[in-house]
Structures are given as C-alpha cells and as structure tokens.
Amino acid sequence: MSTDATSPALSSVTSAPPAATARAWEPLSAIERRILGTLVEKQKTSKTADAYPLTLNALVTGCNQKSNRDPVMELDEIEVEEAIEGLQRRGLVSRITGGRVDRFRHELYQRWTSDGPQLAVLAELLLRGPQTKGDLRIRASRMAPIDSLEQLDEVLQPLLERHLVVYLTEPERRGAVVTHGFHLPDELTRLKAHHSHAPVSPAAELDASAPRSMASPWEARLTAALTEIDALKTRVAMLESQLADVRKQLDVLSAG
Secondary structure, three states, X not given: OOOOOOOOOOOOOOOOOOOOOOOOOOOOOHHHHHHHHHHHHHHHHOOOHHHOOEEHHHHHHHHOOOOOOOOOOOXXXXXXXXXXXXXXXXXXXXXXXXXXXXXXXXXXXXXXXXXXXXXXHHHHXXXXXXXXHHHHHXXXXXXXXXXXXXXXXHHHHHHHHOOOEEEOOOOOOOOOEEEEOOOOHHXXXXXXXXXXXXXXXXXXXXXXXXXXXXXXXXXXXXXXXHHHHHHHHHHHHHHHHHHHHHHHHHHHHHHO
C-alpha cells in the first residue's frame, strides 16, 4: 500500500486541477520528464513515510534506475539539480528545506490532475515514452489499479481532452500507441511517423484479443511481479540514499 505522502488530501496547496484547455503544454526536456516521472512513481510506490519526498541522491538513483525506464540514463547530481531549478520555476517541483538534507516533491496534483490513476498513467509515459495501451495499462497498474482497457480509456479521456496525452496512431487501432503531451512539435511529428506502422506488442495483443478468463491470471501474475520488483528497488534506493547521507555526516564530523 503506497504511503502517498503528498496526495491532494494531505497537501497544503489546493488540489483542484487546472481548467481544461485547448492549448499545447510547455515542452519538457528528457531530464525534466524523467525527474517528474520518478517523483510520482516513488511517491505512489514508497512503503514508508520517510522514503518520499526524495533527497537529491535518491532522485538521481531513481532517474538512473534500469527497470521501467526508457531510455536508461546516467545522470549526475549537477544535471538533475539544474533541471529541478527549471521545474521549480514552473511550479512543478518543490524543494523542502529544514531537515538534514533538502528533499524534493512534485506538485502535479495541483498543476496537472488530482486524479490518482490519471497521474499514474502520465508518470509511466514520462518514464518510458510512447506505449501501446496494453503495455501502459499493465505498467501504470503498479501505481494505481486499472483493471481493463475499458477502464484505461476512461482514465485517458480527460487527459486527451486537455492534451496531457496524445495518440500517435489511430485511437481505434489494435495496439494503439499513446504518449504524453510534453514533446516538442517536431519530436511529436517524428514519433507519429515512426509509430504509424509499428507492430502490435504482445501485451497489446493479449489485451485486445484474449478472452478475459485467459488474460486475467497472466496479467495478475505479471503485475504482482512488477510491483514486488519495484518495491524492492525502491527500498534499496532508499537505503542507498540513507547510507550516502550518513557518509556525508561522517565526512563533516571527520573534517571538524
């Protein structure tokens, strides 16, 4: 069960999402997307209250994580902190001071959507980029339950209306591909051209054509395995962050 430490109910800022808009959203760089996706993921999957908001060290570790990331990145603290400054200026990330180390949290409940499944979908798209709806449903279910493609369509609809999510293929095509709405226009054009003839993924085939009685057990096992793996990796990242903080304190004491 996620601690969801900064869900709308606990935030000091109003959780009302912005009004629907027909305009495009300001593009995000690849690093900014990774940071926001990581913050949402860790907030929704953390098992303990002290694991989120994230320290800079934990955020860098999460951004460079090899599972559920595409592409895999090798960012350093300077690159991440520079990107955070831009996100702070836009009100998408907050820095929390006053503890042993500064921590960071996202403000996307207030800026984008207060709906948990919608934010889980956006986080997966920010972490991995374009995906078929079948793949997206399975991956987003790590953070919020989405039991069927029909339910995913219900989650996607308000995001599509507000241009937070866009289709790269025909929406009714089997294996339809979606992505987030924060690409540069020329990048979006290239992605649409690339995916216009993309093959259907195994997950999309299963979701689209297999009887629910056959698909559900496979999906349940896969979702459970992914959830357990990510929970373990989150715990390891948290322990690594705590160890790094202890080492810094020891260095300070030694220097003194």
